[in-house]
Amino acid sequence: MSFENTVAVISGGASGLGLGVAKRIVDQGGKAAILDLNAEQGEAIAAQAPEQLLFIQTDISNEAQVDAAVDKAAEHFGKVNLAVGCAGILGAGRVISKKGPMPADYFQKVVNINLVGSFLLTRAAARHMQNNDPVNNERGVIIHTASIAAFEGQLGQVAYSATKSAIVGMMLPLAREFARSGIRCMAIAPGTFDTQMMAQVPDEIRQQLAAEIPFPPRFGDADEFASLVQHINENQMLNGTVIRIDGAQRMR
Template sequence: MRITDTAAIVTGGASGLGAATAQALAAKGARVFAVDLAAAIGKAPQVSGVTYVEADVTDPEQVASAVDQAASTGVPLRVVVNCAGIGPSARILSKRGRHDLDLFRKVVEINLVGTFNVLTLAAEAIAKTDPLADDARGVVINTASVAAFDGQIGQVAYSASKGGVVGLTLPAARDLASQGIRVVTIAPGIIDTPMLATISEEFRAGLAAGVPFPKRLGRPDEYAQLAVDIVEHDYLNGEVIRLDGALRMAPR
């Protein structure tokens, strides 16, 4: 599927993986709508071809409004990339007590329910577009994590939420096959995003040393490159792709 002259939605599009993906899609000729919270948008760079839209991915009305905006540009909405997410750490039992249930709910609500919310509302709009070759209409790319498979100590909420994203990939692809919409998930390893910006260089070096090859942290532009490849490769569907340099996470 060609990206030029299509509309695209990227959640979490104001920073990190989302920002890199929004810029990569815009460079390919898409009209990109980067969905994020107001605080993140306020710090985002102005990029040609990228329009920032304030919305909470867990709010159906706000997401529906963002989808309507993207679908009303005069070019078909065909691409959705879900990058919005959070990753707080907490053990089930620790010296501070048991895991906070509200925190668990919040992580699942944003990472899993938010992903499903965007997928569902966007798929509804994509399904209304004219079909291309092989009756294709578009693709939704979700973001999981290697923590879905190799969750570390303190990642119970994050791993559960990302495991849910992995689990919905194949059935979602099967559900939407009749509409010509593909669903693919990327499971990144340790990517050098703003979430890692506050840690020391020594700790960063330790993280990089644990990656078999190449021995470094991943880059947001590498995630974006893979997302572009998935959009353009029509036979990729219903799959979870690890982007991790062959990393398998240790317990801690």
């Protein structure tokens, strides 16, 4: 099995891990809508495979925009049978820093993009998937990106870790709810992957993170993440939980 019959919606697909998934789907003959804020990057990527990729500028934290984007993807490609949530922001910062307490609206912004955005993509995708003709009793797969910060968040990751552990927490109730529709829900918790997001991290912290990875002693590549997305899509027994992909990294 491959992504040949896949029609995906990928949030955050204009960069990093989401882009890795889009590329793998295209290489295998599948189709994908890229839902991302970054129109310049998104349009340029979609232009490379116009038959297979559609860019839809979307703020993943906006309910109406996410619903409209997934509707548009389903109309354009005829169905949606895979949703991959990769849109996210770091949202680093101490609760009490030299500048004073972290503003509530900063914390809420991280929650709105990372967590509410994952919920909105789930909702919009499942609404379409439930009407798909079943293949091997299955109508769709929903995969979200958590982080190993869901389990061992570092100092300065209160907001980020809160959203990532909440994504993990959604998986079992989602799997239970969607079981009768034949829709599976999984989360992936990456360690450190070399993407635009990681490029924002100061060199000193990048080096510290790299030193924490037992094997392979390097950052992950987006296609290694995409390969796990593909496996989850193919393996029906994976449902309602989270898989770490981290080279045994445990953040300190």
